[in-house]
Amino acid sequence: MTDVLQAPPPQPSVSGLLGIYQSPIGKKLISGLTGLTLTTFVVVHLVGNLWFLAGSQAYNAYAHHLESWGWALRTLELGLGIALLFHGAVGITIFLNRWRSRPQGYQQYQSVGHPSYQTLSSRTMILTGVGLGLFLVSHLATFKLGPHYPTQVQGEPARDLARLVIQVFRQPPYLITYSLALLGLGLHLRHGIWSGLQSLGLLQGGIRSLAYTASLVVAIAVVLGFLVLPWGIYLGAIA
Secondary structure (H helix, E strand, C coil): CCCCCCCCCCCCCCCHHHHHHHCHHHHHHHHHHHHHHHHHHHHHHHHHHHHHHHCHHHHHHHHHHHHCCCHHHHHHHHHHHHHHHHHHHHHHHHHHHHHHHCCCCCCCCCCCCCCCCCCHHHHCHHHHHHHHHHHHHHHHHHHHCCCCCEEEECCEEEECHHHHHHHHHCCHHHHHHHHHHHHHHHHHHHHHHHHHHHHCCCCCCCHHHHHHHHHHHHHHHHHHHHHHHHHHHHCCCCC
């Protein structure tokens, strides 16, 4: 009687979204997608902030218009919250995995050749990410959940958000904290934008260097754009 070799029974495999999340490539894809989604929100939020330059009434009208979206706005906020949680969880997981596999990798940095894409922003992604997460909690508590001063927009009851913004940014402690958080945001975006595009396989050949430079330009523009309003208010140029 001839022995017949039988293949071992197939092991259960993780499938679907959980499988993607647990794989190294999946983590990079999730980090890239969520990161670019959050970057888009940051740019849109910047445009909203700069609306203040048109005057307090225009800014309140803009904020009131957003609130009029109702459930659509809440759905967008929920989606952004989920993207933020996934981005943070994946980022921390990737950092811990790298730290466990190369415990010395974050103490000594040596370029492996030219051009090197290793910068202060890439080395501090976990620090700036955690810092931005903590700042976001404070930022939401200050503005989203802060005092609701009453006003009117085109005859309708509305929130005087402009009054709160002016009130907050005239306080030096918050102004300094906000400015430092923006520096952290700039560092995070400087590496995150091009890294996210690369994780999604969108950078090929020479475009990689172009994207690397463009991410720096975007990061600087975002930081400077966000700094205009608070420092303009504090110095009395915007009221």
